[in-house]
């Protein structure tokens with residue numbers, strides 16, 4: 026792979042909206058990605074393997090629980106810093122960002138928000154340091170966009186719960202020590218349970234043959250009469266709103282992360298357009314190539330403003346789920362279009378692992394599907410503005 030020469034675009038001087046702390050946090054993440062992710066990521070994506078050696082680095086840049094309080098091992102940062110970290114990581118690879126998103130927003134967040142003090146103290150510091158990795162089990166083979174239809178269930182057996190069912194498409198599943206699993210009790214109410222590797226009847230087979238997020242491990246979670254201790258139930262929130270609250274946090278991070286992938290594609294295409302000579306001229310001198318680049322930087326700038334504004338609202342505690350949906354949907358769509366256009370600008374070279382474009386393009390196919398598909402987020406906006414539910 027080519028050396029990482031990335032320079033971040035900032036067409037509207039958005040750095041003026043950031044504090045010194047934001048810029049320091051971003052710089053640390055950017056430097057780490059250049060040093061520890063860019064040189065190895067293509068090889069790991071090609072061989073479809075998660076690079077476990079980067080776990081400690083992710084923890085050091087604050088990617089595991091950026092906004093979790095320091096008393097639990099988190100970085101104690103605000104939502105803009107969280108977003109900037111996700112942006113920088115996804116600039117390197119969406120799969121690596123997925124690992125960090127799951128750990129922070131889908132595992133640490135529910136334990137912090139819905140768990141009790143013993144659970145927080147037991148799990149959060151180890152998850153923040155990367156000593157333990159976690160995964161989040163919501164999606165099932167027959168229930169993706171409609172998680173409320175889940176059939177995974179648990180029964181009260183007096184001194185423990187008995188968990189049965191299966192989850193599918195679970196990021197980090199093959200190596201996670203801890204799984205936050207959503208299941209229905211005997212009354213049909215959804216609760217979160219912390220399931221640990223090693224519990225009898227719990228297995229995590231890996232999903233192979235992915236063309237997307239190849240550097241992220243994906244798997245199933247199978248529960249065959251798993252005895253879960255009663256103290257592993259998250260006591261402070263139940264119902265579908267509990268997992269959806271985690272998704273708000275993760276989707277917000279994705280809105281920033283997608284900007285990182287788009288920036289990398291734009292920066293690569295811009296540099297290539299000045300170096301690649303055809304018909305005696307750099308291809309960047311042709312109007313059609315300039316149109317692509319001009320539209321890319323316009324879309325990136327709009328996406329940056331959207332993500333920043335949602336971040337300000339999240340800091341104030343006022344961002345709605347529907348507002349987050351709009352940012353996730355718009356920014357991932359923006360990134361996937363830019364990845365495709367940028368790939369074309371590199372001609373044949375664009376399909377090789379010498380450049381990041383094809384990898385970003387394929388990765389973003391998962392990003393536009395998970396955490397609510399592109400169409401489902403549109404329906405969320407539709408419901409929000411009309412008050413009419415078009416889901417079912």
Ligand SMILES: Cc1cc2nc3c(=O)[nH]c(=O)nc-3n(C[C@H](O)[C@H](O)[C@H](O)COP(=O)(O)OP(=O)(O)OC[C@H]3O[C@@H](n4cnc5c(N)ncnc54)[C@H](O)[C@@H]3O)c2cc1C
Nearest residue numbers: 161162163164169170194195196391395396398400401416
């Ligand atoms: C690489 C990867 C990693 C993932 N990681 C996780 C994870 O860590 N944890 C987890 O729980 N899940 C995870 N997922 C699952 C992901 O969230 C689901 O794939 C997603 O929610 C879509 O569900 P589905 O694949 O079952 O598609 P379906 O729900 O079957 O949707 C198929 C199509 O139908 C459309 N559709 C569905 N319902 C409607 C409707 N009412 N109106 C209009 N169109 C509709 C959808 O938009 C989509 O285009 C991951 C997925 C992938 C690919």
